[in-house]
Amino acid sequence: MKKVTYDLSQIIELSDNDPDFIKLMVGIFIQEMTVDLDRLELAVTEKDRENVQRYAHKIRPSLEMFGLSGYHNALVLEKWAKSAAMKDISADFKHLSQELQETLIQLKRDF
Numbered sequence: 001m002k003k004v005t006y007d008l009s010q011i012i013e014l015s016d017n018d019p020d021f022i023k024l025m026v027g028i029f030i031q032e033m034t035v036d037l038d039r040l041e042l043a044v045t046e047k048d049r050e051n052v053q054r055y056a057h058k059i060r061p062s063l064e065m066f067g068l069s070g071y072h073n074a075l076v077l078e079k080w081a082k083s084a085a086m087k088d089i090s091a092d093f094k095h096l097s098q099e100l101q102e103t104l105i106q107l108k109r110d111f
Contacts, residue, residue, distance in 0.1 A: 004110075005103045007067025026111045029062055030104055037100055044077070044093045052089075053081030063096075068103060070096040 008022060015021035036059050043051035056077040063071040073096035080089050 004106055005068065005099055006106065009067065010065050023111055026107050029066060030107055030111075033059065033062065033100060033104060037097060040077075041093070041097065044089060049081040052077055056081065063100075066103065068099055070099040 008026075011022055011025050015025070036055050040052065040055035040059070042048075043055060056074045060071055060074040060078065063074055073092040076092045077089055077096070080087055080092075
């Protein structure tokens with residue numbers, strides 16, 4: 001079994017360890033991330049800088065809140081989108097996507 005990819009300590013602290021609030025936050029994360037990851041993937045594939053920036057910026061705080069290292073990859077994507085750089089961002093997106101997909105599976109299992 002893979003190790004858990006997420007860390008709920010920030011949400012636990014924010015909620016004063018309220019299990020209903022934690023479950024609500026996890027549910028919102030699962031719902032939003034599923035949609036936003038698909039939109040980000042499409043934007044990356046199409047090299048649509050405006051939407052890469054939009055979705056990377058949107059998901060970054062949630063990734064940080066759930067303790068995901070993909071936060072750094074989202075930051076790279078966001079910076080790329082704001083620049084004219086010709087950098088290949090596929091590896092950054094791949095890491096972010098893999099970690100997030102695994103996290104979503106784990107959260108669905110755990111909650």
